[in-house]
Amino acid sequence: MYLANLRLYDFRNFPELDVTFENGINVFYGDNAQGKTNLLEAIYFLSTLRLARAFREQELVRHEKPLAFVKGMFSTAAGPVSRQVTVYRDRKKTVQEGETVKTKWSELSPSICAIYFSPDDMDIIKGQPSDRRRFIDNIVYQVRPAFYKFLQQYQRVLLQRNMLLKAVKSKPNLARTLDSWDEQLSEFGAQLMRVRLKVLKQISAMAENYFSDFTNYKQSLKINYKSEIDISNPMAIKEDFKKKLAACREKDVQRGYTTVGPHRDDIDFLIEGKLAKYYGSQGQQRLIVLCLKFAQRNLLYNERGEYPILLLDDVMSELDIHRRQLIFEQQNHQVFITTTDLKLLPEYISKRSSLYCVEAGALR
Numbered sequence: 001m002y003l004a005n006l007r008l009y010d011f012r013n014f015p016e017l018d019v020t021f022e023n024g025i026n027v028f029y030g031d032n033a034q035g036k037t038n039l040l041e042a043i044y045f046l047s048t049l050r051l052a053r054a055f056r057e058q059e060l061v062r063h064e065k066p067l068a069f070v071k072g073m074f075s076t077a078a079g080p081v082s083r084q085v086t087v088y089r090d091r092k093k094t095v096q097e098g099e100t101v102k103t104k105w106s107e108l109s110p111s112i113c114a115i116y117f118s119p120d121d122m123d124i125i126k127g128q129p130s131d132r133r134r135f136i137d138n139i140v141y142q143v144r145p146a147f148y149k150f151l152q153q154y155q156r157v158l159l160q161r162n163m164l165l166k167a168v169k170s171k172p173n174l175a176r177t178l179d180s181w182d183e184q185l186s187e188f189g190a191q192l193m194r195v196r197l198k199v200l201k202q203i204s205a206m207a208e209n210y211f212s213d214f215t216n217y218k219q220s221l222k223i224n225y226k227s228e229i230d231i232s233n234p235m236a237i238k239e240d241f242k243k244k245l246a247a248c249r250e251k252d253v254q255r256g257y258t259t260v261g262p263h264r265d266d267i268d269f270l271i272e273g274k275l276a277k278y279y280g281s282q283g284q285q286r287l288i289v290l291c292l293k294f295a296q297r298n299l300l301y302n303e304r305g306e307y308p309i310l311l312l313d314d315v316m317s318e319l320d321i322h323r324r325q326l327i328f329e330q331q332n333h334q335v336f337i338t339t340t341d342l343k344l345l346p347e348y349i350s351k352r353s354s355l356y357c358v359e360a361g362a363l364r
């Protein structure tokens, strides 16, 4: 699958754009603040309906304008698909595929997908456990849509249990009612963890292989899921979770929240056995994130039979020439990459790429 044509109208700093792309490496280069990231953001939004960096969709609308649209023609194995997303300042966005307006995600072409790498993704390594859980859960959701329901059920029960914990502090005889919440929480939690672990296992194996490749087998990456709950036997997670909830009950009542469960779990990234968060260099940390994104791309391919579009924002700084070359050797599919300096691209790569100079909200 690839994006063959992109049209923008009042999107960020682009008043109007109509551009054709190749299925291969496309490079957006230019000075700071010209619109390179905005273009990746537009492609990501069109492909996934998700925001890459904006907090609210309205930020995508050009200043002082009432609406913005992104329109694309995708070439997929099932034929061409045209999609348009329109964002309004004062009402909900609309999504159109072909001639019809789509109101449900499930009606959209499943072939169209994109993966975004931004410098902010370094939070996956350096940030909080919640950043890592969000990263993996987003991937799980892409390949197992039912996961969203598990997550919602779990969060609903967790909220109720936490409210009850606070109440128990002043009314201890309410503690008995906690049993039924523990039962439900461990049931939904185990469901959630089993899917999360299964997908993480697939992603980890691929990411670890990429890391070895990229470092010429000089360094190894190990990705471990970290939980208080025993995860060695997927079918015994519920029982162990229940046991841990019982053991933590007194502490939980004191604190007024649930201190054990998949909402507290974390993922460790180890290079040569040492936590990358504390000991990894900038380049190593960036490489891990890239390996994760490549693994995500392969996983999506295995699930959907089409490669997602890869959007790499400012990926080349901090990587040495050898690694930059390896990144491009991996690419037989559509990639969009931004850089302020074309010289950062290995020469043989720029020769086989389509180059677009971005200047003040236009392409040259």
Ligand SMILES: Nc1ncnc2c1ncn2[C@@H]1O[C@H](COP(=O)(O)OP(=O)(O)OP(=O)(O)O)[C@@H](O)[C@H]1O
Residues within 6 Å of the ligand: 011, 012, 013, 014, 030, 031, 032, 033, 034, 035, 036, 037, 038, 039, 059, 060, 061, 062, 063, 338, 340, 358
């Ligand atoms: N809603 C908007 N309307 C108009 N202009 C906007 C809007 N949002 C952002 N911009 C402008 O877009 C420009 C930033 O674009 P972008 O982030 O794509 O730059 P860039 O080329 O990626 O730069 P860098 O190399 O620094 O990353 C800024 O000039 C900013 O003022």
Ligand SMILES: [Mg+2]
Residues within 6 Å of the ligand: 036, 037, 038, 313, 314, 338
């Ligand atoms: Mg940028």
